[in-house]
Amino acid sequence: MTAPPRIDDAAAAAAAAIDWDKLGFDIVRTRSYAEYTWRDGAWDAGVLVPSGPLSLDVWATSLHYGQACFEGLKAFRMRDGKVRVFRPDVNARRLQLSCRAISMPEVSVELFVEAVNRAVTDNLDFVPPYGHSGSLYIRPFVVGSGPQVGLTPAPEFKFIVVVNPVGDYYRGGISQPVRAVIQHGFDRAAPRGTGHTKVAGNYAPCLGPTTRAKKHGYTVMLFLDPKTNRYIDEFATSNFAALTRPDVNGRRTYVTPRSRSILSSVTNRSLTELAVKHFGWTAERRQVSWDEVRSGAFDEVVACGTAVVVTPIGAIDREVLLDTAGASADPRVAPLSSATTGIEHLWDDAELDNYTDDDDAAPRAVQSVEFSSNFEGFKQLQKAYRQIQTGDLDGWESYGWMLPAAGL
Numbered sequence: 001m002t003a004p005p006r007i008d009d010a011a012a013a014a015a016a017a018i019d020w021d022k023l024g025f026d027i028v029r030t031r032s033y034a035e036y037t038w039r040d041g042a043w044d045a046g047v048l049v050p051s052g053p054l055s056l057d058v059w060a061t062s063l064h065y066g067q068a069c070f071e072g073l074k075a076f077r078m079r080d081g082k083v084r085v086f087r088p089d090v091n092a093r094r095l096q097l098s099c100r101a102i103s104m105p106e107v108s109v110e111l112f113v114e115a116v117n118r119a120v121t122d123n124l125d126f127v128p129p130y131g132h133s134g135s136l137y138i139r140p141f142v143v144g145s146g147p148q149v150g151l152t153p154a155p156e157f158k159f160i161v162v163v164n165p166v167g168d169y170y171r172g173g174i175s176q177p178v179r180a181v182i183q184h185g186f187d188r189a190a191p192r193g194t195g196h197t198k199v200a201g202n203y204a205p206c207l208g209p210t211t212r213a214k215k216h217g218y219t220v221m222l223f224l225d226p227k228t229n230r231y232i233d234e235f236a237t238s239n240f241a242a243l244t245r246p247d248v249n250g251r252r253t254y255v256t257p258r259s260r261s262i263l264s265s266v267t268n269r270s271l272t273e274l275a276v277k278h279f280g281w282t283a284e285r286r287q288v289s290w291d292e293v294r295s296g297a298f299d300e301v302v303a304c305g306t307a308v309v310v311t312p313i314g315a316i317d318r319e320v321l322l323d324t325a326g327a328s329a330d331p332r333v334a335p336l337s338s339a340t341t342g343i344e345h346l347w348d349d350a351e352l353d354n355y356t357d358d359d360d361a362a363p364r365a366v367q368s369v370e371f372s373s374n375f376e377g378f379k380q381l382q383k384a385y386r387q388i389q390t391g392d393l394d395g396w397e398s399y400g401w402m403l404p405a406a407g408l
């Protein structure tokens, strides 16, 4: 008889060696990931692949046109010792929306949940123990993988689920408000584009402006609606949520923007449900103008998403160009004529790149709004939210959020 592969001993030893208190948001190589292939019209039965560098060469060709989308969710070890995944069915439906937006075959909710459970089950020893703030982050993604050079959908696709134990994203958590910035001259999404989906192409263009924002002392970027620049859309990787001051009965209103170019956050949706069902507050999902935010309508504002849950926003600065009275408020669309600029300038696209040093130097003013509250409302919401994920909230089962119900 041949001995079984030794690979598992190494993974088990790696899991046993993790210091759960020190966990951040870095890559921790786990035992395995789940990989499914779509070919000739159907997804196959999938395999568990020992963790190692993914071999990019298989799918490189069709990555040129950006056929790639992803999800992010978490598994928790709960009070009863069982591991459950937070609302995988909601992420599964959102992945379908993303796949449809960029002509990729959908992954059924059943297959998505199966693949997630499979990857988590094979890596149970990488889920932080109950009592630690960490979790097992799950990153499912779909990419076009067949060789392809024409602009048509890839002939083959991969659906892969990788897992990675994580701790806190920002160490500060809810007690450290951060500054947000609305940068002039960059939209995250197009008015009728793909902002409502988690397709890969939405994210790379944000990397440069994010670096620029960090350089100026801002932790997060906030975006306005791309069409009118009057309404709040969302942050680069999380939704915008606000609470009004409590009324005489202690009740608040949870307000979050509604727009075609916002990614529907599972965290935002769950916090909304908790606000109404657990706290008896009111919730509104509607257009929220920058003017409304500036007018002091809200007591607390947070950025919310799976990675951080809620990040309190202490202040929002909006850059506005000082001279917007000229013929063209946006220098990017200034007309060029060979009569005045010569033929070379007619095709000089350098100024279309909005993030040059020139742009940094353009005269601008800042409109600011500060939130001086102690984030009491969102602290309550976040606590209840965490207690559902750990099984500490009375009646957590009734939400039906932690799956599978029997645990892994």
Ligand SMILES: *Cc1c(COP(=O)(O)O)cnc(C)c1O
Binding pocket: 072, 198, 234, 235, 236, 237, 238, 239, 263, 264, 265, 266, 267, 268, 304, 305, 306, 307
């Ligand atoms: C992933 C993401 C969110 C957060 O969604 P969750 O489901 O709560 O994790 C919000 N906005 C954008 C742009 C995102 O990519």
